[in-house]
Amino acid sequence: MTTETRVLRPAEWDEWYDRLDLAFGGVPEPPEERELWHGLTEYDRSIGVWEGGDCVGTAGAFSFRMTVPGGAPVPAAGVTMVSVLSTHRRRGILTGMMRRVLDDVRALGEPLAVLTASEPGIYGRFGYGIASQELALEIDTERAGLTGPDHTDGVTLRLAAPGDVQDRCEAVYARRVPARPGMLTRSPGWERLPLLDPEAGRAGASPLQCVLAERDGETAGYARYALKPEWGPQGADGTVVLRDLEALDPEASAALWRFLFGIDLTSRLRVRSRPVDDPLLHLVSDVRRCSPRLRDGLHLRVVDVGAALEARTYACPVDVVLEITDAFCPWNEGRWRLSGDTKGASCTRTSDPAELSLSVRELGSAYLGGFSLAALAGTGRVRELRRETLGRTARAFLGEVAPWLPHGF
Incomplete structure (x- = not known):
């Protein structure tokens, strides 16, 4: 049978949440916990995948504002309630839901998407990097x-x-x-x-x-x-x-x-x-x-490179051309010139030669200042294309204190 992905309707919430419970082990939540999540659900940001009359996949997002280096609260989508029934795996359902969620995040003008992962190995292929630890x-x-x-x-x-x-x-x-x-x-x-x-x-x-x-x-x-x-x-x-x-x-x-x-x-x-x-x-x-x-704590996905890098400040002056690869959100691909300091930043498209090359996943890991770009270079996924650029840029990205997410969702 074919599947249909659509925005969640209020009358469908119980079945949708039952399927989420089943995917996470099938142990029903206490009524007061279920009632809380019912009240917090943003229906226009929640989707279900339906096969006939059955819900086989769930996903959603919450509208948050998250602190970034420099102290500014930046719009961030809290991706949540993600599940696919075990009978329907390897059919592209999760990929389709992640595509839909990130397209919606972009349309809403939110530069960041964040999540906490029940299985950390899943989300790297969608461009999420581990941005904090606990x-x-x-x-x-x-x-x-x-x-x-x-x-x-x-x-x-x-x-x-x-x-x-x-x-x-x-x-x-x-x-x-x-x-x-x-x-x-x-x-x-x-x-x-x-x-x-x-x-x-x-x-x-x-x-x-x-x-x-x-x-x-x-x-x-x-x-x-x-x-x-x-x-x-x-x-x-x-x-x-x-x-x-x-x-x-x-x-x-x-x-x-x-x-x-x-x-x-x-x-x-x-x-x-x-x-x-x-x-x-x-x-x-x-x-x-x-x-x-x-x-691992917070997993972060940069949805709009320019807006995200302009939203934070930098520990020391930085002026660098970044070559970003992002197969899942190709609008981010290409070269970006980042110029900034402790007071603010600009990040715009450029045709100038790239000085650092990295994927959006590594950018997500470094974004909150908890992981050094220089350390990430040890994976081979951050490459210095111009000598002495990596160290300067890594120092600029680091934060004064470690990032941390104490707020569940």
């Missing part, structure tokens, strides 16, 4: 001490119900967004996601808890977490499971970490995602007791 930690809090900066004791901590202080936490998050590339501005409705806490997903842990860091009555940070009590032959052996932590200054951050390290009846702190340059790594007495692990 750090997971399993901290032995009985053997890893923590030392905060001066005046950490001046921070007051207060326990509160997460829903009661949601506005305070969101205000802190909003102030943190411009400070780190890869962070997403919280659009209306998305403030519900950090508080999503279905009982079925707790794996034996407590309901979500929250602690505020305050100074002079003002909120300077927060941590949301759960406690998983466990007992062994030698007594209490519980785990603190951190959901998220944001702070406006080093003292508030250290105070929150110190609180999490010292919760009674616990001996471990489990942290799923932190930036790779998190100051915590320099506050702990023994980083080996933190068992740090790296994994």
Whole structure:
């Protein structure tokens, strides 16, 4: 049978989402989680592939603004809900959906598309490069001490119900967004996601808890977490499971970490995602007791080379002609002259000789400043065509802090 790809209709959402659930293992989500994603769905940006009356493929996008080097919030499509039924693989369905999604992103004038990958090996062929990493930690809090900066004791901590202080936490998050590339501005409705806490997903842990860091009555940070009590032959052996932590200054951050390290009846702190340059790594007495692990975070696709490279700033002056290859979005192919510095940039088509050659995938990896073009040259996919161009350009692309995405979608 032939297939039809079309924009999702509201009446089709349940079947569409059921197919997505099935493709991801078939375990139904808790009703409150399903209801949240139902409410966040942007129907005009969601597509389904139908064979007869059956949905066999799903994909969509959310309309975000993402911080880039220099602090500007840039329109970015959050590609999501991508699935193909196992019975319909190798029929070009995924490629067709990716084609449709990126064409729509371009039509909307969004220079970037981003995603988090359930299977990282899939998206490179569509021009996505790994643009950030995330750090997971399993901290032995009985053997890893923590030392905060001066005046950490001046921070007051207060326990509160997460829903009661949601506005305070969101205000802190909003102030943190411009400070780190890869962070997403919280659009209306998305403030519900950090508080999503279905009982079925707790794996034996407590309901979500929250602690505020305050100074002079003002909120300077927060941590949301759960406690998983466990007992062994030698007594209490519980785990603190951190959901998220944001702070406006080093003292508030250290105070929150110190609180999490010292919760009674616990001996471990489990942290799923932190930036790779998190100051915590320099506050702990023994980083080996933190068992740090790296994994890919944000995957980024440059949809409009000129607009994307003009949207960010550069760590030092750069003037270079880039030869971009992009088989999946051929409008990006060709030579581009990038001129910029810490104040801004221009990027326009040119007929001048190329000085660096790379694919749009490597450009996506370097875009947020977390991966060096010089390091990527070691793959053979970034080539220096004019001597001494690679080092200068690589330094210009690097960011002051590592990119990180703490906002799920």
